[in-house]
Amino acid sequence: MDQHNLPQMIDEMRQVHIQEGFPRIDIRMDRLERAKKLLLENRDQLLAAINADFGHRNAYQGLATDVLASVALLDNAKHQLSEWMKREVVSNPFDGMKTEIQYQPLGVVGIISPWNFPLNLAFGPLAGVFAAGNRAVIKPSELTPRTSELLAQLVPQYFDKNELRIVTGDADVGAAFSSLAFDHLIFTGSTTVGKHVMRAAAENLVPVTLELGGKSPVVLTEHFDLKTAVERILTVKTFNAGQICIAPDYVMMPESFNSVFIEHAQNFMQDIYGGGFFANDDFTSIINDKHFARLLTLLEDAKAKGATLLTLGQESKISDQTTRKIAPTLVFDVTDDMLIMQEEIFGPLLPIKNLQCVDDAIAYINEHPRPLAAYYFDGRADQQQYFSEKTISGGLVINDVMTHVMIDSLPFGGIGASGIGAYHGIHGFRRFSHAKAVVIQSVNGESNQRLRAPYAEKFVATQAMLNQS
Template structure:
């Protein structure tokens, strides 16, 4: 990655895309479908090379994980949007406001959308937003993460072969380029990443009054109700906590159980890891931490928690170390006796470490969640319908999954996004189409202009009817 565009270069690229978008007729259904299907075709035809590039960037990334979560899910999202976009883009009829008048809602493309995608799912979180952006008739500029350089460079090369740069162009560069990118006057900007960087992105976008979609993660809780089968809860939680080594915005960030269940929790966790990963450090199915900085950050979280009184439970199979620097792998850990003063309870973990808090009542667990910033997702394990409803009504999160973890993210008919500190705006399926579309109201006045006449002076002859309206 030698050439790094400066702010003037980026401005020029965006001006060119905007001019082209204005000059072209609004994209019809056929063109939108074509763009969506070309994006899906790009992934289908190059999935092997993409998997290899992602794994090289991570040091080791499970090929199955890349194929499933990064590519198969994304292809389905793109192809489903292509199948439905002709219906989505139809004008929405509304009731006529008066005799001889017409009114409807026109689904108008926004223009050029900027997408800043992260490193943890570099295909899904780049092309997932594009499913909505293209369906809505927009064009786009994509800034993939500099932390996955091989994948980002491959994406730039592939996209140039499948798309005209006036449809979709890729901007490569470091964090400085990303900052300049976020300051561009897009018609909409999508950012997926940390809350701290999200603040900077939103501040930069505000200078140009650019609307933003922010997916920021946060600390997603798991609450296991008393009476629910703890083994099932552990298995479903650690299925996601070990997927991509926990480097997922929706990964559980802490788990809450009744005090009496803590010993069983440890036992079931050890059994699950042993059954799922007979080895970790040499196992290609167990993903590495993305880079040395994040690896050391996670070890720092463990050290800080232990120094402040936490009990660390290494879940690695017998005889394996807690971590290995050369492979940049860290075994799954439980952290017991955690307190809010520990760094691991203050920041998003993004790794295979799971703090455990105990509660004495269901209300105590809800109060704890509500005392903290709103998470991207919340996970509740419990079969009592009234308790499920209580948890749903009394907590606020981007999404809620009952008796599982992260399931909602792959259901394209559901909106995906955060709330409060975990983000704003949602996409996926029709929700993405709506997010990147301007719902433009259109009114055609009647020939006699009756509704306009009530606004025209003099008003004396109209006042009696208005008084009658207020006085019944």
């Protein structure tokens, strides 16, 4: 679509939204069901498109995280919708007055989705958008062009153009999209781009939800089984080749853990990948040449500044240009002047920062931008609570990584540099709704009468009441 036609498209959708009024529950549920059908009925085509866009990504990863996880959010919204839509009665200080909160649709919501989970991060927020009674326009990533074009073909088969549309295009289209006068805009992507999106949205005072990233830390203590911790960390760090916004970005642990950590890591990679990655059907390619080169630059920079690299598995080299795969690599002896400790990694590279105590790790986390997620391994309940109270992050998982995003009833979102706002479940419904205060005045209108002149007697009575309290 020509970016110059985008404002007209949004205006048309908004006018239809106003004319048709707030959609009934059956209409909302039907939209959620059609979104679900789109994913399930076309899953083979969609998974093939994702695989082609990545160069290689196992179909199971897409089925589990892009299709089924999205369907779970859509189903959950359907099942809970009648409860979410109820008017919320609140107490008030005046007899006979009725006060409540009504959750109303915002209107037309823009969704800018990224490439790493091109269906999940489009249809996940869409569940909340549709449940709240809105219409939506999705701008999928230009880095997954086959998936984006397929969505552009499929959506009109399931939705009227004023219910849901897909806008494809490059970064210029994305910039134009973020400057449109939406009623709400949700962006998932990097912190750097998120700043541009927020700046553009501000021109029209468009409220934003920003799901960004940052460097999600892992803290290991001696009070949790190290083998189990390593396996749980590397499961997620190698899933989708670590191209996940809440993947573990670096580990903080005592130096005495290093040799055992390495042993468990090597054994685990052998167990689940057979020690090889480049020809392995289960291991995902890096999305494109640019990101592939960026990850290798992180390693080269770290090595040049004194880091020690340890490639896991049995490959004779770290990377393979033909398959665009990079073997999982541990990076020891890291310092803060290394790029790998400054940038979000988004790949299968795992820096290890040796710190001797948890308080040092907490101080390090708090000295840096607030992460989208933090991970803490410790079996002691009092120390779990201590870590939770002393650190600030979008989400916290104890004794595992990434688990929170799989639980639909929990809010998913960041804080500070890692994002603004959250969605999933009722949190998405409310995020994409306007909580309107509604008051029905009592027959005698007490609250109104107390504001009427003359005020002399009212002043004396009010003073006397305050003196008695």
